Amino acid sequence: MKHLKSIIRSAVFLSILVSSLLAINQVLVPKYFLRNNSWPTTATYKTFYDMEKDSIDVLFLGSSVVVNAFIPQEIYNEYGIRSYNLGSEQQSIYLSYYWLKEALRFQKPKAVVLDLKYMWNIHPNDVINTVEPLARKCLDPMKWSSVKFEAVHNLCQLNESQSELSFYLTNLRFHSRWSEIQEYDFNDEMVKSYSLKGFGPMTAKGPDSYTTFEQKDKSVKTEFAPLMQDYLDRITELCKENDIRLILIDIPGNYMNDAVNNTHTDYAERNGIEYYNMCSTLYYNQIGAKLPEENAVGHNNIWGAIKTSRFIGKILRDEYGIGSVYDEQYEASREYYEQVLSSSNLVRITGQEEYLNALKNPNYAVFITAQGDAAAVYKREEVKNGLSDLGLECKYTDAPADAYAAVVIGGEVAEEETAAEKLTYAGAFRNRHSVYSIVSCGKLSSSTASIIIEGGQYCRKENGLNIAVYDLNTFKVIDKVTFRGDKLVR
Numbered sequence: 001m002k003h004l005k006s007i008i009r010s011a012v013f014l015s016i017l018v019s020s021l022l023a024i025n026q027v028l029v030p031k032y033f034l035r036n037n038s039w040p041t042t043a044t045y046k047t048f049y050d051m052e053k054d055s056i057d058v059l060f061l062g063s064s065v066v067v068n069a070f071i072p073q074e075i076y077n078e079y080g081i082r083s084y085n086l087g088s089e090q091q092s093i094y095l096s097y098y099w100l101k102e103a104l105r106f107q108k109p110k111a112v113v114l115d116l117k118y119m120w121n122i123h124p125n126d127v128i129n130t131v132e133p134l135a136r137k138c139l140d141p142m143k144w145s146s147v148k149f150e151a152v153h154n155l156c157q158l159n160e161s162q163s164e165l166s167f168y169l170t171n172l173r174f175h176s177r178w179s180e181i182q183e184y185d186f187n188d189e190m191v192k193s194y195s196l197k198g199f200g201p202m203t204a205k206g207p208d209s210y211t212t213f214e215q216k217d218k219s220v221k222t223e224f225a226p227l228m229q230d231y232l233d234r235i236t237e238l239c240k241e242n243d244i245r246l247i248l249i250d251i252p253g254n255y256m257n258d259a260v261n262n263t264h265t266d267y268a269e270r271n272g273i274e275y276y277n278m279c280s281t282l283y284y285n286q287i288g289a290k291l292p293e294e295n296a297v298g299h300n301n302i303w304g305a306i307k308t309s310r311f312i313g314k315i316l317r318d319e320y321g322i323g324s325v326y327d328e329q330y331e332a333s334r335e336y337y338e339q340v341l342s343s344s345n346l347v348r349i350t351g352q353e354e355y356l357n358a359l360k361n362p363n364y365a366v367f368i369t370a371q372g373d374a375a376a377v378y379k380r381e382e383v384k385n386g387l388s389d390l391g392l393e394c395k396y397t398d399a400p401a402d403a404y405a406a407v408v409i410g411g412e413v414a415e416e417e418t419a420a421e422k423l424t425y426a427g428a429f430r431n432r433h434s435v436y437s438i439v440s441c442g443k444l445s446s447s448t449a450s451i452i453i454e455g456g457q458y459c460r461k462e463n464g465l466n467i468a469v470y471d472l473n474t475f476k477v478i479d480k481v482t483f484r485g486d487k488l489v490r
Contacts, residue, residue, distance in 0.1 A: 032137065033190045035475040038202055038299075039067050041088045043194035045141035048084060049106070051197075052329060056107045057322055058083035060198070061096040062115030065251045068300045070113070072197040073330065073337040075313040080324025083316075085198025088138045092118040092129035093228040095138045097235050098151040102142055104242060110322055111245040113312065114235065116264055117254045121225045127158045129228060140170065158227070190475055195333035196340065201302045203344050206295025212281040213256045221266065222259040236271050245320055248275040251308075252284055253298030276315070278308075287311045293348075302344045336473065339363050343471050343478050352377075352488050355467075355481065356386025362411040365429055365470040366390065369440040370404040371449035372463030377483045383465070392416050403442035404465075410472060430472065453477055462489065 031042040044067075058081060060070045066087030075081050084107075086099050096114060103109070123129050130138075135155065142148045156162045224232070239246040248268055250256060256279040268275035276283055289296035289307040296304035316322045342361065349355045359366050368387075377383055378394075387394050391413045392406050403423040406416040410429075415438070417423055426437040439450035451459035451468045458468035458477045464484035471478045482489045 030137070030140075033194065033475070034196075034200070035190060037200075039064050039089045039200045040194060040196075041137050042141055043191050044086070044088070044198045044200075046191045047194055047197070048086065048103070049143065051084065051107070053106055054108045055327060055329060056082055056084045056103075056109055057325070058111045058113065058316060059100065059103055059107070059109045060085040060087055060113045061091070061100060062087045062251075063091045063117055064089045064200075065117060065253065065299055066091075066115045067198065067200040068202055069251055069296075069305055069308045070312060071199045071302075071305050071309040071337075073195075073199070073333055074306055074309040075316075076327070076330040077334065077337075078310055079313040079317050080326070081313055081316055081322050082325055082327050082330060083197070087115075087198065088134070090118070090123070090130045090134040091138055092123075093231045093235070094128040094155075095130060095135065095151075097231040097238070098147060099138070099142070100235060100238060102145070102147045104238070105145065105147065108242070109244055111247055111316060111320055112235075112239055113247045113249060115249050115251055115254070117251065119224050119228045119232065119264075120255065120260075121228075127227070128155060129225060132162070136167075139167070193336075193473060193475075195336035197333070199305070201305075201340055201344055202299055203301050203347050204295070204299075205292040206297050206301065206304060208292050210252060210284070210291060210297045212252075212284045213261065213277065213279040214281055215258060215261060217258045218262060220259045221263045224263065224267075232267070236273065246271075246273045247315075247320075248273060249312075250277050250279050251298075252279050252287070252296055254279060274319075278311075283311070302341065339471075339473050343474070346469065347479050347490075350488055352380070352483050352486065353382040353386055355488055356383065356390065359386075359408075359467075359469065360389055360411070363472050364408075365410065365472060366406075366408040367436060367438060367451045367453065367458070367468045367470070368404075368406045368408075369438050369449045369451055369459060369466050370402075370442055370464075371440065371459075371461060371466060372447050373401050373443040374404065374463070374465050374483075375401060376485045377465045380486060383483065401443035403440040405438045405440040407436070407438065430475075434470075434475075451480075460489070464489075 032040055033043050034040045060066050060083065067085060070085050072083040072085055075083050086103060100112060118129055121129060123131060128135060139151060152164055152167045156164045236246060248264060261277055264275050278284060287296050287307050289304045294303040294307055295301040296308050300308055346358055349358060384394055390408050393416060395418045403419045405423050407414040407427065414427060415425060423440045428435045434454050436453045439448065441447045449459050449461055449466050450457065451466065453468065453470060458480045459466045460480055460482045462482040462484060464482045466482050468480045469478055
């Protein structure tokens with residue numbers, strides 16, 4: 001009997017130990033969301049596993065330029081085609097192969113679109129053509145199965161400096177993260193709210209111009225990086241085995257010359273697949289993006305990505321016969337996508353009246369503080385009306401040189417105050433997960449202003465009305481401006 005009790009105690013202890021180690025591993029692995037990264041890899045892969053089985057018709061694979069170029073929601077909205085973007089930062093062909101293999105455990109896509117940027121030795125000192133942190137960023141979110149075991153084992157065979165054990169017990173690799181742990185290391189809310197199916201929105205303008213590729217010499221060729229050649233062959237074979245149409249592409253901004261183009265074209269022709277060199281004048285003109293506002297070069301901004309997504313969607317429909325399907329998973333994420341578009345468009349607004357009108361959004365938290373004499377702003381009828389439309393009483397009109405601060409959370413006024421002296425207050429929002437503090441001194445000699453949200457300073461600290469906008473969907477500050485006179489300044 002005592003022997004049995006000892007066995008039970010040992011089993012319970014081991015069970016608790018294993019559970020604790022698994023929990024620690026999960027907490028310590030770095031996580032990437034729209035809140036903290038332009039390439040939300042953690043959310044991308046976790047939400048992929050939430051998709052209904054066999055509900056995705058097209059998969060996109062490749063590096064960060066793919067993440068920014070193809071918007072599954074836009075493709076669905078425009079063509080009814082169900083796609084998912086499995087790209088990630090510096091995703092080499094090696095990593096693309098294993099994510100395709102993993103995806104086929106859950107989905108039966110009709111087509112796979114693969115960017116060829118990483119067919120060349122972009123990282124010649126890294127055996128799989130990707131730096132170690134970004135290889136882990138791609139592999140750590142993958143579920144454990146024979147696919148991940150194979151990917152990790154082969155990676156460590158190729159690179160003996162890597163430890164297989166550190167992939168199983170990630171606390172060995174990330175033990176120093178204890179001091180960096182954030183809310184999102186424990187809270188799944190940020191994963192559950194992400195509804196862009198792998199797309200990473202950017203808003204930066206592109207270059208003023210782009211020189212498209214024009215073929216001059218059809219004879220010159222080069223050679224692929226050997227390991228990338230091996231894994232491209234594996235992807236090609238895997239697609240053939242599963243009756244998947246493989247589509248090879250080069251995104252505008254990829255390294256391109258005659259030798260590269262000819263090598264890619266030759267590979268596609270030998271394997272009976274299609275290659276679309278979007279760097280070429282023909283295809284770039286079909287994309288129809290207008291630089292610099294609609295950047296479709298390199299890391300696309302969201303407006304360039306809309307054009308690129310419509311371009312590839314039309315090809316998928318017209319050339320590959322991928323039809324429209326009504327899917328509640330994509331219908332349900334329409335609103336989220338529209339909100340992302342609205343938030344992106346906010347940074348392009350240049351007029352005070354239009355800006356205040358755009359802030360009437362239940363998905364925003366708006367923080368306002370005055371620095372110096374903001375009377376020139378307050379006196380403007382457009383500003384008065386715009387602030388009133390946000391629900392603010394605008395009492396500053398009685399003493400325009402006074403300190404003034406206000407906070408509007410989700411369309412509801414949380415704070416508004418005018419004072420003849422320095423004004424300071426603090427509060428919390430998002431069910432007290434996020435905290436803020438705000439300071440205004442008006443025209444006092446010690447004039448200053450501050451808007452601190454989640455520990456970061458988001459006040460431009462210029463004379464006038466300073467505004468910071470927090471997106472409650474993406475959990476981050478998306479814009480900060482100053483109304484100075486009749487100008488909006490960023």
